[in-house]
Amino acid sequence: xxxxxxxxxxxxxxxxxxxxxxxxxxxxxxxxxxxxxxxxxxxxxxxxxxxxxxxxxxxxxxxxxxxxxxxxxxxxxxxxxxxxxxxxxxxxxxxxxxxxxxxxxxxxxxxxxxxxxxxxxxxxxxxxxxxxxxxxxxxxxxxxxxxxxxxxxxxxxxxxxxxxxxxxxxxxxxxxxxxxxxxxxxxxxxxxxxxxxxxxxxxxxxxxxxxxxxxxxxxxx
Amino acid sequence: xxxxxxxxxxxxxxxxxxxxxxxxxxxxxxxxxxxxxxxxxxxxxxxxxxxxxxxxxxxxxxxxxxxxxxxxxxxxxxxxxxxxxxxxxxxxxxxxxxxxxxxxxxxxxxxxxxxxxxxxxxxxxxxxxxxxxxxxxxxxxxxxxxxxxxxxxxxxxxxxxxxxxxxxxxxxxxxxxxxxxxxxxxxxxxxxxxxxxxxxxxxxxxxxxxxxxxxxxxxxx
DNA sequence: TTCAGTTCGATTGTATACATGACTGTTGAC
DNA sequence: GTCAACAGTCATGTATACAATCGAACTGAA
Numbered sequence: 350x351x352x353x354x355x356x357x358x359x360x361x362x363x364x365x366x367x368x369x370x371x372x373x374x375x376x377x378x379x380x381x382x383x384x385x386x387x388x389x390x391x392x393x394x395x396x397x398x399x400x401x402x403x404x405x406x407x408x409x410x411x412x413x414x415x416x417x418x419x420x421x422x423x424x425x426x427x428x429x430x431x432x433x434x435x436x437x438x439x440x441x442x443x444x445x446x447x448x449x450x451x452x453x454x455x456x457x458x459x460x461x462x463x464x465x466x467x468x469x470x471x472x473x474x475x476x477x478x479x480x481x482x483x484x485x486x487x488x489x490x491x492x493x494x495x496x497x498x499x500x501x502x503x504x505x506x507x508x509x510x511x512x513x514x515x516x517x518x519x520x521x522x523x524x525x526x527x528x529x530x531x532x533x534x535x536x537x538x539x540x541x542x543x544x545x546x547x548x549x550x551x552x553x554x555x556x557x558x559x560x561x562x563x564x565x566x567x568x569x570x
Numbered sequence: 571x572x573x574x575x576x577x578x579x580x581x582x583x584x585x586x587x588x589x590x591x592x593x594x595x596x597x598x599x600x601x602x603x604x605x606x607x608x609x610x611x612x613x614x615x616x617x618x619x620x621x622x623x624x625x626x627x628x629x630x631x632x633x634x635x636x637x638x639x640x641x642x643x644x645x646x647x648x649x650x651x652x653x654x655x656x657x658x659x660x661x662x663x664x665x666x667x668x669x670x671x672x673x674x675x676x677x678x679x680x681x682x683x684x685x686x687x688x689x690x691x692x693x694x695x696x697x698x699x700x701x702x703x704x705x706x707x708x709x710x711x712x713x714x715x716x717x718x719x720x721x722x723x724x725x726x727x728x729x730x731x732x733x734x735x736x737x738x739x740x741x742x743x744x745x746x747x748x749x750x751x752x753x754x755x756x757x758x759x760x761x762x763x764x765x766x767x768x769x770x771x772x773x774x775x776x777x778x779x780x781x782x783x784x785x786x787x788x789x790x791x
Numbered sequence: 792t793t794c795a796g797t798t799c800g801a802t803t804g805t806a807t808a809c810a811t812g813a814c815t816g817t818t819g820a821c
Numbered sequence: 822g823t824c825a826a827c828a829g830t831c832a833t834g835t836a837t838a839c840a841a842t843c844g845a846a847c848t849g850a851a
Contacts, residue, residue, distance in 0.1 A: 356631070379803075389836045391612075394804090398616050402623030404716075410577070411803055411842055426713035433658045437651070492647035495625075600833075610806045615834090632812055632833060 358386060359396040366405055366416055367506050373418030377406060404503070421562055424507055425550055428558075431500050432548035435481065438497055439540035442487035443532045450487035451533060457483045458529050465522040470512050473522075477512075480525060484544070487532070510561035511554065521547070579607060580617040587626055587637055588727050594639030598627060625724070642783055645728055646771055649779075652721050653769035656702065659718055660761035663708035664753045671708035672754060678704045679750050686743040691733050694743075698733075701746060705765075708753070731782035732775065742768070 362382070365371050382393045401408040407417050419427070442450065457480040464472035481501060485494045512518055524547045531540035550558050583603070586592050603614045622629040628638050640648070663671065678701040685693035702722060706715045722729075733739055745768045752761035771779050 380801095390803090391835055391837090395616065395619050395834095398619050399623045402620045412844090413803070423713055426711045429711065430655070430658070430714055430717060433654060434651070437654045490647045490650065492644055493651055496651060601831095611833090612805055612807090616804095633814095634833070 358388070358392055359399045361386070362396055363400060363403075363405060366400070367502075369506065371416050373416050375416045377414045377416065379413075403499075421559055424504075424558065424562070425555070427500065427504055428507075428548060428550045431497075431504060432545045434493065434497050434500065435484070435548050436541035436545040438485050438488040438490075438493055439528060439532060439544040440537040441490060441493070442484050443535050443537040443540045445489045446487040446532060450483070453483045454480070454487060454529060454532065458525055461522055461525055465518050468518075470518055473518050474509055474512055477521065484528075484532070507558065507561070511557060513561070514554075514557045517557075579609070579613055580620045582607070583617055584621060584624075584626060587621070588723075590727065592637050594637050596637050598635045598637065600634075624720075642780055645725075645779065645783070646776070648721065648725055649728075649769060649771045652718075652725060653766045655714065655718050655721065656705070656769050657762035657766040659706050659709040659711075659714055660749060660753060660765040661758040662711060662714070663705050664756050664758040664761045666710045667708040667753060671704070674704045675701070675708060675750060675753065679746055682743055682746055686739050689739075691739055694739050695730060695733055698742065705749075705753070728779065728782070732778060734782070735775075735778045738778075 362371075362377070371377065377397060379390045379393050379397070383390045386393070397406060397408065397414045400406045401414065405417060406414045408414050442454075446454070457476065460476040461473060461480050464476050478501070482498070485497045488494065512521075524543065528540060528543045528547065531543055583592075583598070592598065598618060600611045600614050600618070604611045607614070618627060618629065618635045621627045622635065626638060627635045629635050663675075667675070678697065681697040682694060682701050685697050699722070703719070706718045709715065733742075745764065749761060749764045749768065752764055
């Protein structure tokens with residue numbers, strides 16, 4: 350097989366987990382996966398071990414790997430931490446952003462506006478990622494960037510479900526405007542607070558999350 | 571070999587990296603490691619892949635694994651994020667701690683006092699970990715606990731070097747007192763601010779960090 | 792009928808063998 | 822004398838073989 354096999358395998362399996370092709374709690378059979386990808390068990394194992402280290406699957410010794418089911422509570426906690434990290438990125442970005450960061454942020458913001466007004470949730474979903482990523486980059490902290498990107502990726506499926514909620518997309522975009530303003534004005538603490546509440550799962554959004562998880566559960570059984 | 575081999579191997583190699591037995595930049599030869607631990611290359615590879623996912627080693631395709639050298643800047647960034655996460659844990663702990671959390675926190679604080687006054691940096695180093703861990707637990711966020719624990723572990727070697735700086739131990743302990751007070755009083759934002767500055771590498775401590783890294787570098791060459 | 796004990800099957804964990812790509816050292820040409 | 826190309830060696834990546842353990846099913850007795 351081509352070079353970099355098990356890196357690609359890792360991405361493939363990770364993607365299948367994040368998109369829900371493999372449901373939470375499902376067992377990942379090494380032989381079956383090996384057959385599916387046309388490789389031997391070795392690279393499959395190495396991919397699964399990586400996913401285990403990331404926290405996407407649970408590796409039970411001698412008992413195989415299963416897709417982790419974080420549960421509503423853990424997901425809530427992850428959003429909580431994500432809010433804090435994003436807030437930090439925003440605060441740093443407000444203080445450290447360059448002219449180039451400013452252009453990228455505004456450009457991403459403009460793209461979000463287009464997809465939000467056109468009502469295209471899929472497009473908005475992608476542009477929203479760009480927007481947040483541009484904030485991470487503007488923080489000029491490589492480590493924070495990596496942490497935010499990883500957690501953002503981990504929360505991707507739930508974020509996607511949440512966007513489906515009525516009006517969430519428009520509300521999200523209007524929140525972006527304030528965030529951009531605060532960052533470009535250099536108001537670090539304002540940016541932090543706005544981003545924290547932008548990410549946090551509070552009030553009605555908590556109920557939305559629970560509801561969307563229940564939909565996911567139904568698919569499993 | 572006994573069960574759970576590659577978990578133990580991972581911990582062994584991780585420990586060797588964190589203690590500096592393997593220097594940053596050093597290449598980790600699979601065959602050599604296999605010989606050293608008396609196993610085949612397979613479990614060694616699986617251990618290295620895990621370490622790669624954590625970020626302790628860099629896996630360059632077809633070119634082997636090397637111990638990551640974060641560099642002063644990256645280490646500074648990691649402390650920055652650590653400060654934010656610890657601050658968050660402290661804030662949550664102030665709001666959510668139970669009677670049991672209170673006892674654990676006070677007990678860890680008392681142990682720190684003993685080792686600080688006795689001047690035993692090694693003991694303090696250990697008790698300090700207990701202290702911080704008790705805060706993570708009191709936050710009652712399983713995910714935050716895992717993130718804090720992982721990053722704390724990652725920063726262990728640098729933290730250890732920093733304790734050697736004159737008076738750092740006593741200053742550290744006196745800061746603990748204020749943190750405990752704020753958490754037990756339920757003053758979330760005070761706890762956050764105190765923890766953030768307790769962790770942060772600012773002012774003189776930045777110079778101390780650079781100096782301690784230079785000592786580490788000398789050992790390499 | 793139910794529960795405990797045992798045996799068999801299936802799957803994971805490890806070792807070994809093989810293929811492919813990267814590094815080193817030498818040789819040849821300019 | 823220096824640089825480039827080539828070949829040989831060695832390490833990594835993958836496949837396969839084997840061993841060890843877990844779980845399930847079956848049998849027997851209470």
